[in-house]
Every structure is written in structure tokens, then in C-alpha cells.
Amino acid sequence: MKLRDLTFKGGVAVSDNKGLTNHLSIESAEEPSIVMIPLHQHTGAPCEPVVKAGDEVKVGQVIGQSQAFVSAPVHSSVSGTVKEIASMAIPTGPTVDCVVIESDGKNTMDKSIRPNGKLEDLSPEELIQIIKEAGITGMGGAGFPAHVKFSPPAEKKIDTILIDGAECEPYLTADHRLMVEEPEKIIYGLKVIMKAVGVDRGIIGIETNKPDAIKALKEASKDEENISIATLKVKYPQGDEKRLIDAILGRQVPSGGLPMDVGAVVSNISTTRAIAEAVMEGKPLYERVVTVTGRGIKNPKNLVVKIGTPFKDVIQQCGGFNEGAPGKIVMGGPMMGISQYSIDVPVIKGTGGILVMTEEEAKPEPMHPCIRCGKCIEVCPVHLQPLYLSSYSLKGDFDRAEALHALDCVECGACSFQCPSKRPLVESIRLAKREIIANRKKTN
Amino acid sequence: MDSKVASAPKAKEVALENMLLVSSSPHIRSNESVQRIMLDVIIALVPAIIGSVYFFGINALKLILISIASSMFFEAIIQKAFKKPVTIDDFSAIITGILIAFNLPASAPWWLPIMGSAFAIIVVKQFFGGLGSNFMNPALAARAMLLTSWPAHMSTFTGTRPDVVSAATPLAIMKFGMSADGTASATVESATSATQAAGAELPTLWNLFIGNNPGAIGETSILLLLIGAAYLIIRQVIDWKIPVAYIGSTFVMLMILGVESQFLPYHIMSGGLILGAFYMATDYATSPVTSKGRIIFGIGAGILTAIIRVNGGYPEGVSYSILLMNITVPLIEKFTAPKVFGEVK
Numbered sequence: 039m040k041l042r043d044l045t046f047k048g049g050v051a052v053s054d055n056k057g058l059t060n061h062l063s064i065e066s067a068e069e070p071s072i073v074m075i076p077l078h079q080h081t082g083a084p085c086e087p088v089v090k091a092g093d094e095v096k097v098g099q100v101i102g103q104s105q106a107f108v109s110a111p112v113h114s115s116v117s118g119t120v121k122e123i124a125s126m127a128i129p130t131g132p133t134v135d136c137v138v139i140e141s142d143g144k145n146t147m148d149k150s151i152r153p154n155g156k157l158e159d160l161s162p163e164e165l166i167q168i169i170k171e172a173g174i175t176g177m178g179g180a181g182f183p184a185h186v187k188f189s190p191p192a193e194k195k196i197d198t199i200l201i202d203g204a205e206c207e208p209y210l211t212a213d214h215r216l217m218v219e220e221p222e223k224i225i226y227g228l229k230v231i232m233k234a235v236g237v238d239r240g241i242i243g244i245e246t247n248k249p250d251a252i253k254a255l256k257e258a259s260k261d262e263e264n265i266s267i268a269t270l271k272v273k274y275p276q277g278d279e280k281r282l283i284d285a286i287l288g289r290q291v292p293s294g295g296l297p298m299d300v301g302a303v304v305s306n307i308s309t310t311r312a313i314a315e316a317v318m319e320g321k322p323l324y325e326r327v328v329t330v331t332g333r334g335i336k337n338p339k340n341l342v343v344k345i346g347t348p349f350k351d352v353i354q355q356c357g358g359f360n361e362g363a364p365g366k367i368v369m370g371g372p373m374m375g376i377s378q379y380s381i382d383v384p385v386i387k388g389t390g391g392i393l394v395m396t397e398e399e400a401k402p403e404p405m406h407p408c409i410r411c412g413k414c415i416e417v418c419p420v421h422l423q424p425l426y427l428s429s430y431s432l433k434g435d436f437d438r439a440e441a442l443h444a445l446d447c448v449e450c451g452a453c454s455f456q457c458p459s460k461r462p463l464v465e466s467i468r469l470a471k472r473e474i475i476a477n478r479k480k481t482n
Numbered sequence: 483m484d485s486k487v488a489s490a491p492k493a494k495e496v497a498l499e500n501m502l503l504v505s506s507s508p509h510i511r512s513n514e515s516v517q518r519i520m521l522d523v524i525i526a527l528v529p530a531i532i533g534s535v536y537f538f539g540i541n542a543l544k545l546i547l548i549s550i551a552s553s554m555f556f557e558a559i560i561q562k563a564f565k566k567p568v569t570i571d572d573f574s575a576i577i578t579g580i581l582i583a584f585n586l587p588a589s590a591p592w593w594l595p596i597m598g599s600a601f602a603i604i605v606v607k608q609f610f611g612g613l614g615s616n617f618m619n620p621a622l623a624a625r626a627m628l629l630t631s632w633p634a635h636m637s638t639f640t641g642t643r644p645d646v647v648s649a650a651t652p653l654a655i656m657k658f659g660m661s662a663d664g665t666a667s668a669t670v671e672s673a674t675s676a677t678q679a680a681g682a683e684l685p686t687l688w689n690l691f692i693g694n695n696p697g698a699i700g701e702t703s704i705l706l707l708l709i710g711a712a713y714l715i716i717r718q719v720i721d722w723k724i725p726v727a728y729i730g731s732t733f734v735m736l737m738i739l740g741v742e743s744q745f746l747p748y749h750i751m752s753g754g755l756i757l758g759a760f761y762m763a764t765d766y767a768t769s770p771v772t773s774k775g776r777i778i779f780g781i782g783a784g785i786l787t788a789i790i791r792v793n794g795g796y797p798e799g800v801s802y803s804i805l806l807m808n809i810t811v812p813l814i815e816k817f818t819a820p821k822v823f824g825e826v827k
């Protein structure tokens with residue numbers, strides 16, 4: 039099996055801008071004085087609060103839970119007092135109920151947090167239970183509960199666990215730093231997933247622009263027969279899970295299908311590390327590494343931030359904004375991240391980065407008519423025809439957009455990025471997808 | 483503390499929030515732009531422009547400048563008239579202007595490019611919605627129009643030496659001059675060419691390659707056109723697929739049709755094939771956007787060109803082939819949609 043310089047067809051070359059933070063060691067953020075922890079920060083059912091205003095809570099204590107299988111519990115990230123449970127804006131869009139906790143600054147750990155013992159002694163079922171109780175969700179952005187991903191139906195034979203170390207979004211370096219600084223934890227986390235899913239092959243895919251990460255993980259896995267490191271060409275969106283599976287395993291996930299349809303389960307680096315900590319230390323997911331970066335911020339950093347910390351506090355710890363007003367603030371990377379109305383929103387499990395763009399960088403470029411250069415087709419990793427999807431969508435002809443596979447679009451943004459006419463391609467395709475799904479619901 | 487947020491009272495924060503730009507991802511764009519692409523095409527055409535002046539004299543420059551100026555003028559006027567934003571700053575009219583002039587003989591009268599530009603810009607381009615929406619290549623459609631309306635002006639080619647008043651193109655020599663009976667011609671164009679061609683000699687391949695031979699002012703120098711084409715391919719402005727498929731299939735088809743091998747290089751290097759294949763068949767608006775479609779488009783144009791040259795009344799055939807293929811683009815695209823990732827058939 040070839041494991042060097044793998045890639046997929048399509049994609050774009052994007053200047054990665056990782057130099058701002060890729061050499062900076064991960065630091066701990068200051069203790070927040072107040073946190074707002076959303077009860078719904080994952081795909082699936084929202085949690086019900088299990089605490090109320092006035093309750094004393096400890097670090098790692100469960101504060102929200104749901105009986106639904108597709109859901110993930112939420113834990114307190116500080117020790118202190120619950121002030122209120124209120125509906126608030128979160129970085130992914132709509133307002134959701136958040137538990138607001140005032141920290142006592144003592145960081146007292148909940149007594150439920152203790153090591154789970156040796157990996158050899160834990161059964162797959164126990165491992166899945168630990169992952170579930172730790173509230174671990176996909177930390178690459180989608181926020182899908184990890185325990186659900188790791189419990190495929192029996193008829194789906196999984197043979198490989200892939201770890202996505204591509205980190206193909208420009209600017210972000212949280213995963214990169216974790217691979218360099220904590221490679222043993224990544225390997226351990228991979229072993230946990232392999233055991234939980236019952237698979238004896240694990241592959242970590244890393245883009246070649248992170249030679250130090252490749253070296254660290256090769257070193258950390260040298261005694262592991264079942265784990266290998268695959269190097270990937272630097273191309274966006276290399277880390278998209280279906281593109282990753284195609285590049286490494288040469289299998290195409292069928293349109294509308296899931297990785298498990300081709301025998302693979304994919305996990306991201308931060309998630310894998312959180313899984314390792316959940317098993318080793320019994321630590322639930324209440325903090326994560328966030329890359330605070332961009333030309334609009336004074337001191338870019340890779341920070342361990344507690345879930346629920348307002349963006350504002352994090353930005354302040356990085357020296358605040360550079361001269362001139364910030365133009366745009368994005369949660370995540372510049373290709374798929376979500377721009378923010380306000381910096382009062384909290385860091386959530388899916389916040390891999392806070393990108394502060396300058397006014398100059400954020401200035402929208404004038405749009406021109408489509409010149410039919412075909413570049414959007416060339417770069418689409420799904421091999422769609424963005425120019426037509428977009429023009430049908432803008433004309434309201436969603437049926438034709440559907441016939442051209444609009445629903446397969448992964449919203450990676452490669453087409454919009456490349457378009458010389460600066461057309462709003464992803465934006466309009468996203469609209470078409472929403473309409474198509476709404477129509478399907480109506481007719482069913 | 484100079485951090486705005488930390489020191490700002492509530493009111494100021496609200497102000498900050500109103501200033502933050504909220505928009506759909508992606509939040510960065512490549513530095514490609516329509517202007518840059520058009521500028522690249524113009525840059526690529528510069529060597530051939532210089533060559534045309536060198537080989538055909540100052541009249542070539544005059545025609546090129548008149549053509550550019552009138553194309554820009556008509557674009558601005560018609561957009562004003564349609565109450566649309568004037569977009570001559572996208573440079574596309576300049577390219578159309580250059581290409582129209584490139585298709586003229588050096589002896590063409592000054593008003594010929596003006597007629598061509600008016601037709602290309604007003605009728606072919608703007609009536610169909612402007613940049614990117616026209617379905618026929620404006621410069622080629624203009625050439626076809628001029629050829630039908632003023633055949634004598636369009637096919638009286640001068641040689642590259644000042645002492646030669648009128649000369650036959652290599653293709654005309656091959657078509658009319660080399661055959662003993664000199665087939666009767668139905669059109670004025672072929673009649674003119676045929677008269678000129680009788681008794682003329684083919685240029686050497688070297689002269690053909692550098693452009694020292696009769697023809698339309700911009701089509702003769704293969705060397706200079708290829709330098710520009712290489713630039714466009716390196717800059718990824720054009721895709722190699724159309725020109726390669728086009729020239730390759732012209733070559734193969736000519737062989738199939740029984741053209742003697744000694745004439746093949748003349749066919750490839752004259753009659754505007756190189757100009758057409760690299761600069762006009764690759765026009766974005768009028769060629770397929772799909773990768774397979776581009777190959778089919780090129781092959782189609784190649785086959786047509788060979789057939790017109792061998793069996794038709796005209797010695798060249800590049801413009802009509804490309805124009806015909808322009809019309810088939812929607813159909814080609816329909817059958818060459820890329821296979822969607824993971825598509826289950």
C-alpha cells in the first residue's frame with residue numbers, strides 16, 4: 039500500500055498562512071471569570087440542563103444531558119456557581135440555551151474524574167461508554183457525537199480507522215501543534231478507537247507541510263505494527279473525510295453515503311486526543327486547543343481554552359486587535375469558518391480557531407458575470423459543476439440543481455475561492471441545498 | 483491597555499459589532515480576476531502584434547489600433563444604450579479588437595475593422611448578454627460576416643515584402659496552384675485566391691514558421707503565436723486540451739483524407755490554424771467548460787477544418803469549423819458532465 043504523497047482529484051492551492059502560529063507551543067488560557075456553556079453544540083438532540091441557578095458545580099461535572107442516542111452530554115469547564123440558564127447566541131448561528139457559570143477560580147475537579155485503568159482491560163463497549171459520557175463530538179467542526187460514529191450497524195464491516203491530520207484549512211495549527219507536542223496521546227487515542235470499533239488497522243494522514251508532525255508521529259508509532267503514517271499532498275480540502283478516504287484507501291464513499299459504507303471511520307486529531315484523555319484520565323471534553331490567529335490580532339497563539347469562554351476574553355489574552363478596526367471575525371478557518379456578528383459568543387467544542395481578519399482583508403471584492411472559464415469545475419473535489427448549480431439556484435430552479443447533485447456539495451468553498459469573477463457559488467449552492475431538503479420534507 | 487475590547491465600554495462594543503462584516507464562507511479568495519485573465523491574453527498576443535507590424539508594415543498596426551479602439555467604443559456605446567454598467571475595463575473588448583484585426587489582410591481598408599467590431603461587439607456579444615453569455619466567438623463571427631460581405635477585401639493578401647502587391651497564401655497555393663486544372667471556383671474569394679495562386683511557390687517551412695509568408699496579419703507567425711500560447715498555458719489561462727485535440731485531429735483527418743505528407747506541415751502552420759486553435763477555440767464563453775467536452779470540441783473542430791480544406795470551396799476552414807462547434811457547446815456539455823464523486827450509476 040502506497041502511503042506517500044497521496045491526494046485526490048480536484049482541489050485548490052491556498053496559501054496556508056500557518057506561519058503565524060505553527061511554531062508556537064500550546065499555552066493555557068487564563069481562567070475565565072464567567073463561562074456560557076451551550077446545551078446544544080453538536081449534531082443531534084439538545085441536552086436538558088441537570089443543574090439550576092444557584093447550584094455549585096465542579097470542573098468536569100455533567101450540566102446537561104439527553105436520553106437520545108445521537109447526542110452528547112455537556113460538562114462544566116470551571117468550578118463555581120450557576121448564575122442562570124438563558125438563551126444566547128452561539129458561534130454556529132441560532133441562539134440556544136446556555137448554562138452561565140461564574141468561576142470561583144479554584145478549578146476544583148469533580149470527583150467523577152479519575153483514570154479508567156489500562157486499555158487492555160477495557161472492553162469495546164466500555165470504551166464507547168467512556169467516550170459517550172465524556173461528551174466527545176467531532177471537533178473538526180461538524181460536531182457529530184463520536185460514540186455514534188464508533189457504533190456502526192453490524193452489517194457495515196469496518197476495516198480501517200483513519201485519523202485526519204491534514205488540517206488543510208489555512209491559518210489553523212491546533213491539530214498540528216497537538217501532533218508535535220502530544221504524539222503519544224494521538225497514538226493512544228487511535229488505539230482506543232481501533233479497539234472500540236474492533237479494527238486492526240489505523241492510518242494517520244498528514245499533509246507534507248507539517249514535517250515535524252510527521253516525524254513526531256512516526257517516532258511515537260514505531261512500535262505499533264497496526265498503525266501507519268500516510269503523507270498527503272498539500273491541497274485544499276485534503277482533510278475532508280471523503281477526500282481523505284479516497285486519497286489513502288482509494289475508495290469513494292458513494293454519493294449520499296457515509297465513510298462506513300466503504301469500511302472506514304474517520305476521526306480528527308483534536309477529537310482523538312480528547313478520546314485518549316477521556317480514557318487515560320477520565321477527563322470529559324471541557325476544554326480544547328484553539329488557534330487564535332490572523333493579521334487582525336496582536337499576538338497569535340495556540341491556546342487551551344475552556345468551553346464556554348467568551349471569544350472576547352480569548353482575543354484579549356492575545357493582545358487584542360491590531361491597529362485599526364477588525365474587519366471580520368471567523369470561527370474556524372477562512373475556507374469553511376463562520377463569520378461572527380459579535381465577540382460575546384462562547385468557544386464551543388467545535389471551535390478550532392478564531393480568525394481575526396483586518397478591514398482590508400475582509401473587504402468584499404466586486405463580482406463579475408460568469409465568464410465560463412471552467413475553473414470551478416476543475417477545483418471541485420466532488421466533481422460538480424458549480425457554475426450551473428449556482429445559476430440554477432439563483433434562478434430558483436432547484437429541481438435542476440438537484441439533478442446536478444447539489445446535495446453532494448460539501449460546501450468546501452474551493453469553487454468560490456478560485457472563481458475569477460468572484461461569484462457567490464457556495465452561498466447559492468447552500469441555498470439550493472436548503473430548498474431541496476425542505477421540499478423533500480414537504481413531499482414526504 | 484490598547485485592546486479595544488478590553489477597554490471599551492458597552493456602547494463602543496456595540497459599535498464594533500456593527501462594523502464586523504458577516505458573510506458566507508469562504509472568507510478568502512484567490513487573486514485571480516477577470517481583468518488579470520484578459521490582460522494575460524493581451525500579453526500573450528503582444529509578440530504576434532509586433533510580428534505582424536514587422537512582417538506586414540505599418541498598415542498592420544493601423545488596422546490593429548482601429549480595431550481595438552472601435553471594439554471598445556462599440557462596447558461602451560451599446561452598454562450605455564442598454565443602460566448597463568460599462569465594462570470596457572474588463573479588457574475583453576480589446577482582445578476581440580486584436581483578434582478581428584488579426585484576421586484581416588494587411589491591405590484591408592481602414593473601415594473594415596470598424597464594420598467587424600460593430601458586428602462582433604453589438605450583435606454577437608452584447609445582444610446575447612455580454613461577456614460570458616455570447617454563444618459564438620465574436621471575432622470569428624465578424625470575420626465570417628466580413629468575408630461574405632466584402633470577399634475581395636478579405637482575401638487579397640499581400641506578401642511580406644513591400645514589392646509584392648498581392649500574393650497567395652500557402653493554403654491557396656496548395657488548393658488551387660498545385661492542381662493542373664485549377665478547379666473552377668464559385669466564390670470570389672476562391673477566384674481571387676486561385677488567380678493569385680497560379681504559378682506561385684510555397685514558402686519554405688522556416689519562413690512559414692517565423693511568419694514570413696502571405697496571410698492575415700496575425701495568423702502567419704507560428705513561432706510568435708506559440709510563445710504567447712505557452713505563456714497562457716503556464717499561467718493556466720487556457721487549457722491545453724482544446725488546441726492539442728484540435729491540431730492533432732486536423733492532422734490525422736487530413737491524412738485520412740489523403741493529403742500528401744509533404745503538405746501536412748503547411749496545413750498545420752498556415753490558414754490561421756494555430757491562431758484559431760490557441761486563441762479562438764479556447765474562448766471561454768464559446769467552448770465547453772467540462773474537461774472531456776473540451777477534447778470533443780477540439781476534435782470536432784479539427785475534423786471539420788480538414789474536411790472544409792480538402793473538400794470545400796475555401797482554402798482555410800478554421801473559422802467556420804470553430805463557429806460550427808460553438809453552436810454544439812450546450813450539447814457537448816450535456817453529454818460530458820463530469821462523473822460526480824461517488825456517483826452510483
Ligand code: SF4
Binds near residue numbers: 414425461
Ligand atoms: S469559476 Fe466563476 S467564472 Fe469560471 S466558470 Fe466557474 S463561476 Fe464561471
Ligand code: SF4
Binds near residue numbers: 419421447453463
Ligand atoms: S460545489 Fe461544493 S463541493 Fe464543489 S467546490 Fe464548490 S463548495 Fe466545494
